[in-house]
Amino acid sequence: MSKVKLMEQVVDWITEAAREVKQKLEHPLLVEEKSNRHDLVTNVDKETEKFLVEKIRAHYPNDLILGEEGLGDTISDTKGRIWLIDPIDGTLNFVKQQENFCIMIGIFEDNEPVLGFIYDVIKNEFAYGGKETGVFLNGEPIKKIENIGLKDGLIGINSGMFAKNFSNAQNIGFEAVGIRMLGCAGLDFLNILRGKQNGYISHLAPWDFAAGVALGIPLGLKCSKFDGSDYSILDGRQYFVVATEKTYQDIFK
Numbered sequence: 668m669s670k671v672k673l674m675e676q677v678v679d680w681i682t683e684a685a686r687e688v689k690q691k692l693e694h695p696l697l698v699e700e701k702s703n704r705h706d707l708v709t710n711v712d713k714e715t716e717k718f719l720v721e722k723i724r725a726h727y728p729n730d731l732i733l734g735e736e737g738l739g740d741t742i743s744d745t746k747g748r749i750w751l752i753d754p755i756d757g758t759l760n761f762v763k764q765q766e767n768f769c770i771m772i773g774i775f776e777d778n779e780p781v782l783g784f785i786y787d788v789i790k791n792e793f794a795y796g797g798k799e800t801g802v803f804l805n806g807e808p809i810k811k812i813e814n815i816g817l818k819d820g821l822i823g824i825n826s827g828m829f830a831k832n833f834s835n836a837q838n839i840g841f842e843a844v845g846i847r848m849l850g851c852a853g854l855d856f857l858n859i860l861r862g863k864q865n866g867y868i869s870h871l872a873p874w875d876f877a878a879g880v881a882l883g884i885p886l887g888l889k890c891s892k893f894d895g896s897d898y899s900i901l902d903g904r905q906y907f908v909v910a911t912e913k914t915y916q917d918i919f920k
């Protein structure tokens with residue numbers, strides 16, 4: 668199947684999932700703590716992952732899936748096609764604000780990011796595509812992202828990393844025009860893709876960055892671990908940076 672057809676199919680699945688999520692927001696959420704009171708999961712996170720995993724299993728039974736809520740597979744190598752699912756990214760926003768969250772899927776083949784999908788469900792902003800298909804925002808191609816430097820834009824920084832001044836995160840932030848803490852990795856990526864923010868530094872699991880790298884790399888964004896080494900979809904949470912090329916260079920100065 669061509670990448671365009673695959674992209675269109677996943678756009679349809681996520682559009683359907685988003686419609687369900689909006690409807691479910693009209694009813695009380697079942698909220699549980701995962702590791703602590705800052706780490707929540709809801710019935711909607713689990714049901715959305717189930718919906719997407721079932722679609723993938725039905726159409727592509729040989730593919731592997733890494734899903735945040737654990738309905739996928741255990742991944743130990745990067746061969747073949749791997750789907751990385753974050754069914755609700757920004758769960759604390761989802762629970763407390765009922766907005767500022769998104770659905771994300773990243774698809775990797777033999778360790779290369781090939782397609783990404785980030786859907787801001789409430790704003791109806793949907794970025795999707797990859798290096799073969801081109802990258803789209805609500806059906807319109809994103810042709811390029813202006814290559815602005817750190818001091819000319821807004822930078823997203825994970826609040827914990829900023830508070831602890833992890834690897835000079837505070838000084839990096841103060842160099843920018845301003846610092847943003849959105850509580851939703853996917854929306855930081857979406858802002859960068861839309862030219863509204865020039866970078867994002869955080870502590871992310873593979874499903875938090877897979878969609879964003881597949882969308883950002885074809886448009887010239889730089890993505891790596893925060894020490895400059897390659898990110899890995901096999902590792903757990905990793906300190907991560909995505910930025911325009913100039914901002915990336917400024918960060919490492």
Ligand code: IPD
Nearest residue numbers: 755756757758759850851852870
């Ligand atoms: C979290 C959000 C948050 C980021 C965390 C993620 P979740 O995802 O993207 O912004 O700082 O690292 O875990 O748990 O809401 O899907």
Ligand code: CA
Nearest residue numbers: 735753755756
């Ligand atoms: Ca999530």
Ligand code: CA
Nearest residue numbers: 753756757875
């Ligand atoms: Ca997430």
